[in-house]
Amino acid sequence: MKTKRKEKKIPQETIRRLALYLRGVRKLTSQGLSIISSNRITKHLNISPDQFRKDLSYFGSLGKRGVGYRLDMLIPHLEKILGVDRECRIIIVGVGKLGSALLAYPGFLNFNFRIVAAFDNDPAKIGKVIEDIKIEDISRINKIVPEFRVHLAILTVPSDSAQIVAEKLVESGIKGILNFAPVNLNLPDNILVLNVDMATELMVLTYFSNKVFDIKGFKS
Amino acid sequence: MKTKRKEKKIPQETIRRLALYLRGVRKLTSQGLSIISSNRITKHLNISPDQFRKDLSYFGSLGKRGVGYRLDMLIPHLEKILGVDRECRIIIVGVGKLGSALLAYPGFLNFNFRIVAAFDNDPAKIGKVIEDIKIEDISRINKIVPEFRVHLAILTVPSDSAQIVAEKLVESGIKGILNFAPVNLNLPDNILVLNVDMATELMVLTYFSNKVFDIKGFKS
DNA sequence: CCTTGTGAAAACTTTCACAGCT
DNA sequence: AGCTGTGAAAGTTTTCACAAGG
Numbered sequence A, B: 001m002k003t004k005r006k007e008k009k010i011p012q013e014t015i016r017r018l019a020l021y022l023r024g025v026r027k028l029t030s031q032g033l034s035i036i037s038s039n040r041i042t043k044h045l046n047i048s049p050d051q052f053r054k055d056l057s058y059f060g061s062l063g064k065r066g067v068g069y070r071l072d073m074l075i076p077h078l079e080k081i082l083g084v085d086r087e088c089r090i091i092i093v094g095v096g097k098l099g100s101a102l103l104a105y106p107g108f109l110n111f112n113f114r115i116v117a118a119f120d121n122d123p124a125k126i127g128k129v130i131e132d133i134k135i136e137d138i139s140r141i142n143k144i145v146p147e148f149r150v151h152l153a154i155l156t157v158p159s160d161s162a163q164i165v166a167e168k169l170v171e172s173g174i175k176g177i178l179n180f181a182p183v184n185l186n187l188p189d190n191i192l193v194l195n196v197d198m199a200t201e202l203m204v205l206t207y208f209s210n211k212v213f214d215i216k217g218f219k220s
Numbered sequence C: 001c002c003t004t005g006t007g008a009a010a011a012c013t014t015t016c017a018c019a020g021c022t
Numbered sequence D: 001a002g003c004t005g006t007g008a009a010a011g012t013t014t015t016c017a018c019a020a021g022g
Helices: A012-029 A038-042 A049-057 A071-082 A097-103 A106-111 A138-147 A159-172 A198-216 B012-029 B038-042 B049-057 B071-082 B097-103 B106-111 B138-147 B159-172 B198-216
Strands: A088-093 A113-120 A133-137 A152-155 A176-179 A192-195 B088-093 B113-120 B133-137 B152-155 B176-179 B192-195
Touching: A012 A038, A012 A049, A012 A071, A012 B198, A038 A049, A071 B198, A088 A097, A088 A138, A088 B198, A097 A113, A097 B097, A106 A113, A106 B198, A113 A138, A133 A138, A138 A159, A152 A159, A152 B198, A159 A176, A176 B198, A192 B198, A198 B012, A198 B071, A198 B088, A198 B106, A198 B152, A198 B176, A198 B192, B012 B038, B012 B049, B012 B071, B038 B049, B088 B097, B088 B138, B097 B113, B106 B113, B113 B138, B133 B138, B138 B159, B152 B159, B159 B176
Parallel strands: A088 A113, A088 A152, A113 A133, A152 A176, A176 A192, B088 B113, B088 B152, B113 B133, B152 B176, B176 B192
Antiparallel strands: none
């Protein structure tokens, strides 16, 4: 990333970890805890307490020395930083098997993400209702995105059409795309794209598991 | 310490990019190209040519100065490094909506990943066949993993049971896990875990899209 | 002129260590 | 005594710049 701001530089991975912390501290709250140390928070997250404190310090100080962090302050703090204190409207584009599965995924609501529409170009699917969401023709993206002030799109169309559909999304005013199609999208710099590519993840696992073999002296 | 090979430190992200390169060069081959420069390869990947050459250089030199890379050598080279030159057997554990979608995902085969079994604990599902794969009872993991010499597992069970199921997978001899449950798995160090967490990705997108607003001076 | 391969510099991220507050 | 917050050190990754080869 090439942000050339004078603001102190926040590592990208810090943001990803903040999301992890939010999950973690919510779980601890539900266990009845109210004040908690960096040590305790990170115990089950495979992250060092130092890293946690450093990550938080980018956004001002919140803990009490000698004491720890108040969960009732920490949770809203993290939610505010991540922007999940307000509802974020999202759409799913491409209602194949994966798109349908994501439509039904309950975990989005925990973080204030609301799926407001789903799109496909298959006439057999358009008009059907899945999980209370009516499937719309893809040509209606331009109408619905501004109307519902949609921020983000989950893109689960076939690779062939990913680029062109992504361009439509950009045109309609979307700000970011979570792309499940295994292609690199070429879009303007101000559009954020994160790729989720299952085959790549498996390759990374394969590479490192072979490495472990080597080091341990095993044979496959 | 025990590795006999030259001990250069290879960045983790390099491996992820190699998978990207493999996708890219395969596409270029299908366009009839046979020799190609780092510039051309990375043109549509949002990666610099320098990065590409550096990444490759960790594994020895393969290109010809003044010329470029021969695709018929580059592709097998990348495949070998990533370990996708041999079949890798995988299983899917948890055949809910997401698990079923992944069972049907055709992209795994391009990289020699073969799904050999699927597991669930729901009696209503056990015995059913999806995409030519019979769904087995989760208790049979211990039998099937060694029998088919399964390397990797895709974990798509509910969060509550993810840890305990993961431990069963480790017991059975699995080497790595692609975890879709939004919890941190605590497993031995020699087991590789990669997490795919849709809500986290959306939060990262939200964070950065708000940042872009700020920088550009827009309002939401 | 091409383009690769690679040390060296620059940039970035994590870990350390300790001052300072409760 | 216990824990946070944070500069400074250590470690890691990317970018630069250029020698060397077709």
